[in-house]
Amino acid sequence: MSGATSEQLAVRAASGDVMARRCFGELVERYHARLFNFLLRRVRSRHDAEDLTQETFVRAWNRIRSYNPTWRFSTWLFTIGSRLAITHHRRSRDPVGGNVVEGLSERAPSERRARGGIWALAAACLTPEQHEAIWLRYVEELAIAEIAMVMNKSQVAVRVCLFRARQALAERLPAPDQQDVDAAPRVAAALAGGM
Amino acid sequence: MGRQHRGSRSRSRHAEVERLLSRTPPPWVDPSPDAAASIERSIDEATQTPIPIELPWLRQTRWGGLVAAAVAVAAVGAFTYVIGHMSPVPTSAPIALSLAPERPLVVFPAESVVTPGAQAEARAASVASRVGRPLESEMELVRRDTQRAVGQVFSRLPIFEPR
Numbered sequence: 001m002s003g004a005t006s007e008q009l010a011v012r013a014a015s016g017d018v019m020a021r022r023c024f025g026e027l028v029e030r031y032h033a034r035l036f037n038f039l040l041r042r043v044r045s046r047h048d049a050e051d052l053t054q055e056t057f058v059r060a061w062n063r064i065r066s067y068n069p070t071w072r073f074s075t076w077l078f079t080i081g082s083r084l085a086i087t088h089h090r091r092s093r094d095p096v097g098g099n100v101v102e103g104l105s106e107r108a109p110s111e112r113r114a115r116g117g118i119w120a121l122a123a124a125c126l127t128p129e130q131h132e133a134i135w136l137r138y139v140e141e142l143a144i145a146e147i148a149m150v151m152n153k154s155q156v157a158v159r160v161c162l163f164r165a166r167q168a169l170a171e172r173l174p175a176p177d178q179q180d181v182d183a184a185p186r187v188a189a190a191l192a193g194g195m
Numbered sequence: 196m197g198r199q200h201r202g203s204r205s206r207s208r209h210a211e212v213e214r215l216l217s218r219t220p221p222p223w224v225d226p227s228p229d230a231a232a233s234i235e236r237s238i239d240e241a242t243q244t245p246i247p248i249e250l251p252w253l254r255q256t257r258w259g260g261l262v263a264a265a266v267a268v269a270a271v272g273a274f275t276y277v278i279g280h281m282s283p284v285p286t287s288a289p290i291a292l293s294l295a296p297e298r299p300l301v302v303f304p305a306e307s308v309v310t311p312g313a314q315a316e317a318r319a320a321s322v323a324s325r326v327g328r329p330l331e332s333e334m335e336l337v338r339r340d341t342q343r344a345v346g347q348v349f350s351r352l353p354i355f356e357p358r
Contacts, residue, residue: 021238021242024238025235025238028231028238029231032226032234033223033225033226036224037221037223037224040224046224050226050230050233053226053230053234054230054233054234054237057234057237058234058237058238058241061238061241061242062241117215117219118212118215118219119216119219119221137216138216138217139221166209166213166216167205167209169212169216170205170208170212173208173211173212173215
């Protein structure tokens with residue numbers, strides 16, 4: 001079962017046979033940390049992110065029969081998670097995806113942010129929407145169409161969002177002195193000086 | 196020349212940002228160790244509780260709500276159209292129940308409701324006291340009237356119009 005793709009496992013889980021629950025357990029194991037880290041950037045606390053992760057998996061299990069295998073399972077799962085995060089923000093009346101996440105906040109010490117490199121810069125200077133698009137593109141490696149599905153936007157809007165995010169990062173990233181140098185010290189300098 | 200230089204520099208900065216984003220691992224936070232077990236427990240509980248009725252065909256379409264609303268409006272419109280064409284029922288074709296008053300089915304003598312003895316007498320004499328057509332003929336009349344009324348109603352619908 002461990003050799004099966006996530007999509008195969010999801011289809012098996014949707015079939016409702018005796019192995020369905022076990023297949024879904026395997027999916028939980030595969031995506032738990034990834035979904036948690038994605039949601040951690042959308043909500044303000046670790047506790048809320050864990051609650052949302054749990055809620056996302058329960059909802060996915062209840063609606064596994066509506067999963068369409070033409071889409072990647074991760075796309076479907078992250079779409080559910082993203083919708084739940086929006087609902088969570090509406091309930092708590094907070095702006096969507098504030099950057100004040102425990103352990104990742106812009107108030108964290110600069111040396112800690114420097115370790116995150118470009119991602120710390122992204123968390124500090126991008127809008128929540130841009131950060132979500134960047135995360136889905138470069139961490140989850142989703143295609144533009146898949147990001148559009150997760151964010152409930154058109155593909156053009158996603159492309160524009162990604163372009164603006166990269167532009168914002170490029171403007172804040174200091175010019176390289178050497179071509180092959182590691183960017184971490186430059187990012188640290190940008191975070192310490194420019195924010 | 197200057198614009199070209201700026202464009203080229205911008206492209207190179209974008210490429211560098213893209214390279215950094217692709218190569219740099221994001222700050223990763225491990226979920227708490229008992230979180231996975233908690234998720235498994237929640238899923239097991241959800242499995243035991245009944246799932247609310249859903250309309251998956253509504254959720255699979257992006258505009259599911261809009262489609263459902265349009266279908267509902269169309270259904271109400273069709274219903275209103277049919278009802279509008281069915282009423283009023285033409286008065287020239289009285290429906291079965293409107294029997295003419297001059298043709299009562301059964302007439303009991305007035306004294307039959309006064310005393311029990313008279314009631315028994317009246318019951319015995321009821322067949323003899325019937326005025327007008329016999330019961331079978333009345334039923335035949337009712338059937339014919341009904342057929343005529345239904346035929347007139349359906350003939351008003353466009354699909355039943357003769358070619």
